Each structure stands twice: as C-alpha cells, then as structure tokens.
Amino acid sequence: MDIGQVTADGCAVDVYLLLPPAGEPEIVHAAAGPGASVLELGCGAGRVTHPLRALGHEVVAVDDSAAMLAHVRAETVRARIGDLRLGREFDAVLLGSHLINTAHDRDRQAMLAAARAHLGPDGRLIVEWHPPAWFDSVADGQGGRLGEVDLKLTGVVREGDLLSATVRYSADGRHWDQEFTCRRIDLDAVLTSADLIFDGWLSADHTWFAARARRWG
Numbered sequence: 001m002d003i004g005q006v007t008a009d010g011c012a013v014d015v016y017l018l019l020p021p022a023g024e025p026e027i028v029h030a031a032a033g034p035g036a037s038v039l040e041l042g043c044g045a046g047r048v049t050h051p052l053r054a055l056g057h058e059v060v061a062v063d064d065s066a067a068m069l070a071h072v073r074a075e076t077v078r079a080r081i082g083d084l085r086l087g088r089e090f091d092a093v094l095l096g097s098h099l100i101n102t103a104h105d106r107d108r109q110a111m112l113a114a115a116r117a118h119l120g121p122d123g124r125l126i127v128e129w130h131p132p133a134w135f136d137s138v139a140d141g142q143g144g145r146l147g148e149v150d151l152k153l154t155g156v157v158r159e160g161d162l163l164s165a166t167v168r169y170s171a172d173g174r175h176w177d178q179e180f181t182c183r184r185i186d187l188d189a190v191l192t193s194a195d196l197i198f199d200g201w202l203s204a205d206h207t208w209f210a211a212r213a214r215r216w217g
Helices: 011-017 024-032 047-056 105-119 132-137 187-193
Strands: 038-041 060-063 075-078 090-095 119-128 143-146 149-159 162-171 173-183 196-201 208-213
Touching: 011 162, 024 047, 024 208, 038 047, 038 105, 047 060, 090 105, 090 162, 105 119, 105 187, 119 196, 162 187, 173 208, 187 196
Parallel strands: 038 060, 038 090, 060 075, 090 119
Antiparallel strands: 119 208, 143 149, 149 162, 162 173, 196 208
16 A cells, blocks of 8 residues: 655654644643744644644744655744754744653653753743553553544553554555554653753643743852
8 A cells, every 4th residue: 555655753644634633732822822932843744833823823843854844834944853953942842742752762862952942931841741651551452533534553562661552544445554662751850851840731631741941040
C-alpha cells in the first residue's frame, strides 16, 4: 500500500492531514492567555497551529519535516527542536505530542533547553506527556477514533522505563503503521535538570502541565 510521504521519525503526512484537533488548542489558549504569542515545537501539518491562530494567537510553527510544513498556514521554521535558536522570546512555548517522553535523554534535554531559551520573562512552557500511570495501563488492542481515523495499539513491549508499540491508523480503507518507543520519566527531576519549575496541571487527567523558567538571584 502506498502510504505517501513519511517523516524521518515515521509519521505519515497523510494521516496528520486527516487528524483533527482533540482539545489541544483550547488547553493551550487557556494556559497561555488571550493574544499570547506561541512557539509551537513539532507542529506537524498544523493540526493545532491553525485553531490557535483562529483563537487569536500569533504562532511560529517549528518542524523538521518540509512535507509537514508545506501544509502549515503560519510562520514556519524548519529545524530540529533541540537545534532551534531563533533569538526571540514568546509568551508560551508548546511541546505537545508527548515529545518529552522521547526514549533518548539527550534529545529530551536538548528540546527542553531550546524551549526554555525561547520563553519570555513571564512565559509558560505548555507540555503534553505520558504520565507514569499510562505506562502501567496501556495494552494491546487499546485505541479509539479521532475524526475519521481509527487508532489501535499493537505489540506493546515493556523494558525497564521504556515502552514500545505500534499504532495503526485506519481511514477510508487505508491504514498506516507507526512504531514508537517512549520513556517513563520523573517529572520533577526532568524539570529541575532543565532549570524549569512546575507551574500546574492543565488537564484533569494530568496529561498536560505548565512550567516556567527558574529565575535566579
């Protein structure tokens, strides 16, 4: 089956064009405040970018995939998150899609350092993550539906703090498989190492939280 363009980390562009937002823009809007400038790290095809702009936010959208960015209607920057240095500050920096749970500690540290470097004096880092309890509960066959896309997890394997699986996306007789590995993290330790401080939960299920840059002196 022709799955179309696929990014370096295995994301099928066609899938992300089909997926609608699932409450993320409203969470970010409430956390950032009306009219806040937003730096979106890992924007994909604009699933969250476009609703944020409709809510009145100036958004700079970052992704390392030219194929994804071609669909984004906002100011875009093609870059790896950890390499980003724009020399600009924002009211809010968004790190969604559970990117903070990357299996690679060095990548996580680089992403958080880049996020912190772009926070304004009162800026908030807005993060989506997999809480520790998720790693204990996730199982083969779990899934759901987002817009016209069905999602199903298979091949769940645990090894220490790592969890690997494949998510199958299905829509209109087509399907796309994406393998992933993520790491259970200690949130306090991760934020402290990045010179950030926890600034509250943003969702009842604790899958979204905010942080701020630690200020010394």
